[in-house]
Amino acid sequence: xxxxxxxxxxxxxxxxxxxxxxxxxxxxxxxxxxxxxxxxxxxxxxxxxxxxxxxxxxxxxxxxxxxxxxxxxxxxxxxxxxxxxxxxxxxxxxxxxxxxxxxxxxxxxxxxxxxxxxxxxxxxxxxxxxxxxxxxxxxxxxxxxxxxxxxxxxxxxxxxxxxxxxxxxxxxxxxxxxxxxxxxxxxxxxxxxxxxxxxxxxxxxxxxxx
Numbered sequence: 001x002x003x004x005x006x007x008x009x010x011x012x013x014x015x016x017x018x019x020x021x022x023x024x025x026x027x028x029x030x031x032x033x034x035x036x037x038x039x040x041x042x043x044x045x046x047x048x049x050x051x052x053x054x055x056x057x058x059x060x061x062x063x064x065x066x067x068x069x070x071x072x073x074x075x076x077x078x079x080x081x082x083x084x085x086x087x088x089x090x091x092x093x094x095x096x097x098x099x100x101x102x103x104x105x106x107x108x109x110x111x112x113x114x115x116x117x118x119x120x121x122x123x124x125x126x127x128x129x130x131x132x133x134x135x136x137x138x139x140x141x142x143x144x145x146x147x148x149x150x151x152x153x154x155x156x157x158x159x160x161x162x163x164x165x166x167x168x169x170x171x172x173x174x175x176x177x178x179x180x181x182x183x184x185x186x187x188x189x190x191x192x193x194x195x196x197x198x199x200x201x202x203x204x205x206x207x208x209x210x
Contacts, residue, residue: 004181004209005036006188006202009166011044012092012115012126014174015063016192019071021113023195027202028109034206039109041097042174043163046090052083060087064120070192076123085125092119092126094159098150099141101158114139181209 008024010017028037050056057080064075092115100108118124118135125131132150137143149155169178169185177188177198188201 002182003034003036004179004206005038006031007038007040007178007180008109009040009042009169009171009176009178010112010174011042011089012096012112013087013089013119014044015060015067015120017175018116018120019067019073019192020175021073021116022071023193023198024109024113026195027198028106030199031202034210037109038105039096039100039112040166041093041159041162042166042171042176043093043159044089044174045087046093046160046163048086048088050087052080052085052087054083056087057081057083067192071194074121076121079119079123079125082125086127088127090159091129091132093163094155095126095132095136095150097159097162098146098155099136099139101155102146102149103141111136111139111141179205179209 006027010020027035052060061077061080064077064080067073068075095115096108096112099111115126115135118131119126124135126135129147129151133143133147136146136150171178171190173190175192176190179186179188179202186205188205189198193201
């Protein structure tokens with residue numbers, strides 16, 4: 001019988017997704033034999049034309065401090081001192097979709113976390129092609145191959161379609177965890193949760209369906 005599938009829906013620039021990163025790492029390790037894992041990109045602020053100014057920086061700082069308080073995740077707040085960059089989450093999402101398409105779902109999830117860490121803990125602005133190309137190389141990918149696919153019009157279209165598909169699923173916030181088994185979808189988590197909370201819900205779910 002096919003394993004249940006855990007679908008993770010998020011955005012690399014979603015701070016609550018960064019808060020959930022340690023939980024996802026434990027799930028991937030502890031449930032590797034029980035579940036299949038897939039990742040979908042929802043697009044937090046795709047195509048956003050607003051630049052980071054004092055108001056945007058204060059807005060982000062408020063959320064980052066809250067996520068740090070609840071999750072303990074590291075944040076490089078010096079990033080919020082930089083001005084003039086576009087807070088557009090589409091390129092980072094497209095980068096994950098590119099990695100997933102080229103190298104498989106688990107590699108896509110690994111690159112998702114790598115982008116998160118580079119942004120939130122490393123202070124890198126992951127909205128530019130130049131930074132994404134360097135991070136793809138740092139992650140061990142063939143940089144030229146990666147960017148050739150990343151820059152295709154078809155990849156931009158795939159990314160937009162995925163955002164629309166996620167919205168059509170009724171997902172309105174990130175992170176979201178969805179379980180799928182025998183074509184039946186069950187919401188496991190919407191928003192942040194600690195590992196014990198997620199583990200308890202997951203074990204209860206598995207006890208019913210497996």
